[in-house]
Amino acid sequence: MTNSMSNVKMVSEIIENSYKVLKKEVISQYQVSFEVNKDDVHSILTLLKTSGWIQLSYLSAIDWPEENEFELVYIVFNWDKAVHIQIRTRLNRENPVMNSILPIFPGCKYYERETHEFFGIKFPGNPGHEKQLILEEWDDIPPLRKDFDPRAYSDRKFVKREYSNDFVNLNGEKSKQIAREERKEKIIKVRKGGRK
Amino acid sequence: MLSTKFTKLSKEEVDRKWWEIGDFFRRNSLWMLMYCTGCCAIELPPAMTSAYDMERLGMGPMATPRQADVLLVTGYLSLKTLRRLIYTYEQMSEPKYVVGIGSCTINGGIYHDSHAVINQLNRYVPVDVYVAGCMPNTEAVMNGFVDLMGLIKTKKANGWKDYHARNEWYMANQKAALGEVKVHDEFHE
Amino acid sequence: MKKRYSMFTPWRHFKYLFKKPLTIPFKDIFTKKNADYLNKNSIIKSKKRVEESSPREAADNLRGFHTNDWEECIGCGTCMDICPTEAITMAERLDVEDVSGALQQRPIIDYGRCCFCALCVDTCTTGSLKMSKEYIYTHENPDNFLLMPEKLWQGHVVKEGWVKDENSDLLDLERVHMEHEDPEERKSSFVEIVRGYSKEYAKQEAARCVECGVCTASCPVQMHIPAYIKAIWEDDIEGGLRQIYETNPLPGVCGRVCTHNCETSCSIAVRGEAIAIRWLKRYIIDSAPDDIYKKSIMEPISEVIDAKVAIVGSGPAGLGAAYYLRVMGYKVDVYEEKPLTGGVMRYGIPAYRLPDSAIDKDIDFIESIGVKMITNTRVGRDISMDQLEKDYDAVFLGTGFFKPRDLPIPGADHKDVIGAMDFLPKVRDYERGVLKLEDIDVAKSIVVIGGGDVAFDVARSATRLQMLKYGKTNVKLTSLEDQDVLPCSEDELIEGAEEGIEFFCGNGPQEILLKKGKVTGLRLWKCLCIFDEEGRFNPEFDKECEQVIEGQQVYIAIGQSPDYEYLPKSLSEKLTFERGKIKASNLGQVEGLPWLYVGGDILRGPDLISGVADGHRSAQGIDDYLFNKAKKKEISKTLKEMRLAAKEQTPGLTYRQLGKK
């Protein structure tokens, strides 16, 4: 495995020669990532599969709401050359659709289904991917999107316990803790110019 | 005179006696349901097998809810499990007891702000004993079992009666969390 | 040879029938209570079972239930912050003694949340929170899982389980290195010694803060220290600056020469080095460009409440009062005797600690919001007190202690016996180029009497002057206190020693030796104790233990005294003096003279930042007094909010001022 760095180089050459790579990162001697155009993903993955990266290790997405994009990640692995390759691409967040890679990696079936469930990305070409897998009777936006707040959801649906034991001892005086908290809140406002 | 007094009291008194006898046998031969609802279940195999050997307490695992006495809720309950747990609980024959193991059953534990995990178990099914810990060691679980036996003896393990008495409250809570308690799991195939 | 297996092979396992069982006996599993139950309810009854029963003792670093030593706990709440499950909350306990460096709150733990990760233990600032070896707790009532950890677990002494060690500690106990000028180099100039943090270092240092807020209460002006440190960490200089100016109008000065009580009470300092709060504050000011001040802090104070306030003395107290009065909308005039504003900052502290640029930055801003500075005007000489009373609606006195205190020993009236407050202004003037080196009379060997910061200022300034003049130094410092209890700050002692000052601490000066009209030395007696039984200053000396130190000049820095000559007699008759200080209310209002406010050294002392606090308090007092009297009261919403904020931020008294620990 001493030539693992040259494996990374080899992969880079394979991909960079034929496709436009938006961003390349060599993460470690066993891992390299490429950010590519959405349209190239399928042919890159096909190319990689024919070059020995036959195992789809992981498929998922990242939500970047500020850029209004989803980032799809495909991670493939070659057991003989020992390099994990991340292929990443960006999708529009408004209408996220990505053709399924089912014909290339049949193992993606459930990954894509889960990604649809948690991010709402559609994968045409993967039959039944729109069915729920992990969640049951989900009634909110896909939970791994950044704008979903699990705490608010939890507060709404599951009641927190209110203990009746009281350990507070004010000794007949006015609470200092509350005063401190109030002061803290005010000063945090000041920082953002909130008083103006 | 004596006999009339005896017959006069008999209805409740005899009932009570029978329950006491029943409780004696029940608490010395508790069958726990093998349902690993959460991660604390991993401390049950040592309790069941040679290391801690809970058969010394007269306890043993039971495969079907209809013959089991004790339902162990081992840790967190996701909504999906809660649906099935309620099914299971309602299938169990009475009297039935619930032991809540781990922090999660008390106040949500580490998953208190998760979108998928309930916080307080006793809003959905009545719980008789809680065991603290995340996860509790096997010893703590065993002690919890003996606590339960003690509670049965002192007639404090009345969760199942409470489930009847306040059934509507429990139902309402279940509904609030789950929407619908009925399991439809064909959806995913 | 292939072994033959049959379905009876497993029967070999019957051999385990005759081996020692691995099963753990009941007595190692059950608690006494449960063993008792089993004993009473099973067919086999044995007394031994109950007596011997105790659950298996857990491993040495088991993460069991928490214990918390209340003696050590300071209620900082770091455990609450780190808890991944929000299981820990702080319960207020006002029955705990209120001391500096601690908050009156203690953690309570929800065992319906706790995940036994021990992060709280590893991050505990004091090490009071520990985990025990107890791991069994069952109850039928879920309400009973909220517990307050104390030294005992459920009323029993228990063994320690997981405690933090140097590997698991999650705090950073070491201060980020600060660049100092080299002692040899700095000796020969008045260049500022502490170079200040770079952005990267400041962020690293700021990252050490745990946001407990223990420091806030011990700061005389109660600055929002955690807040502005967090702003530094998040690289938000502008936000940090705003937060600082809420409570302190002299941050550039305080960032350099404050007595930093905050660092003394810092919760990290319990086990490690305190956060460099003072230097971080300085970092904000140093790195804030001028336009940020204008853009973000300066509120438009165009309107003026129809009332005028005169401030006498432009020291920390005066400027503090001036700033907050101005923010509240008053017209403020500051009278200063000397040509430059700043008082003790400008004339009492040498430039290697506090350069003029820093003072200018702070005072310029105060001036820019509309405070009028009238320099070269001594009240009582150029303008009378009566005139002030007539012209203004209220007067604030912040004239400080500027007269050197005399030392009543033989020879003290010699011209080569010099008071600190006579010497230090000259040094500052030299630095500014007003005086030349030749104008200052510094001898080749010098003795400084005193152990406070001022004594060190004198000694170290003299060192520099000697170095410039003669190329070598000879400065001796003597004080009543022993070296380890000197009232000066620790840095001074270390840096002074680095610069070659010789110490003769623990001795009382008895006589200044003269020969042919020239000072030759100082006779010292060993000091046995400084205060008498009643706590009054009354030193005792050991005459047997005498020594003489040589020196051509003696500088006396044993404290300063006030100068009340400017007060007309009619006024001073109405004032009550107590050990040189004027008696006044908490907000500085003089009894019987509602228009007169005092602050700073002449009210409380003892340091610069307390002066600022006095100024702020007096500003509120003056506002309380004047606002209702003022004719024009319709003010805009902005000003209303600013007034409210300035009043809300009025600091309370510190622990020391309240006489607490």
Place this chain on the structure above:
Amino acid sequence: MKEMKLFLGPQHPGMHGNASVHMYVDGDIIKRAFLLPGMLHRGFEKGMERHSWINNISLIPRVCVVEPDINEMAFAMGAETLAGITVPERAHYIRMIILELARLSIHLMSYGGLGSPTGLYTLMYHAHTDRNTILNIFEKITGHRVYHQYIIPGGVRKDLPIGIEEDIHAFLDDLENRYEEYRDLGINNPTVLARITDTIPLPAEVVWELGVTGIGMRSAVNKPYDLRKVMPYARYDKIDFEVPVADYSDAKSRVDCKLQEVIQSISIIRQCLKLIPEGDVRVPLGRGQSMRWTIPKGHVYSVVESSRGEFGYFMVSNGGVNPYRVGVRGASYPQGLLGIEKYLPGTRLDDAALWVDTMGVCSPEIDR
């Protein structure tokens, strides 16, 4: 013939963990089968985004209950790669000891678990009792029996306690002595053999299609495809060990590989205890208190070899205090979901539990 729907789990003695296999059977032959995951879904990936890097160390072990250490290891390795932390040498060895002990424990557990579908409880009793000893060793080292929270970015939280080597050696000796006995009880036992030979085979050519890794793959493709060998992490490159393989993957050969791995793990732990150097066990995470620990921007996928195959953490940092996204590739994801759907049909109903057991389907890591 009419199809009948049967459930294996969630409440079933033969099911490990809280998951359900839906089977449509014709007689006792499975026609269609699906796994119903999600019963253990806790929203981990969301939860991790909401906690700081340091707080995450108390969440991650809970992703997989039976083998928490691989989670900690993968997470720590990922964070270290992103932050550029070099772990002290001693910590590497301690980590390997922990990981291998965990591997032993889960192999024992799953070998014992063979008892329930095949009806041989003695095996289960023995295996679980031995596993209990490992848990006690864990308690001594890490402070907790199951959720260790011990391997953290930068090293491990505490040094090994004094005298733990003897405990480990004593346990390993005992296990080694009884190894043959274990084999006799299970895999050499004609009753068990009859149950597991040739049941639910996994053809070599479909391994890639599924994406199965670990013993399932190695026993099919006959190559030492083990991440510890292929891309050695920690200090596995300094350890001499073999990867058991087979060329025909049925229940028996998978169990056989598992048992051989037990021997290898014992040898790895022994070597680690021999090679372990003195020194620090943890480097600080950088300046500042740990709640303000930030990691530079980046994407990393860090993998470790779990007992069930490649266990990966995909971690994204945006330079903040919290991870921006953490994705978990559960090792049993392929065999649990697609594997059950594709390779249970055609087998007998009673073999379904064997797939779950021998392939290692761990529901918590599928659901997260």
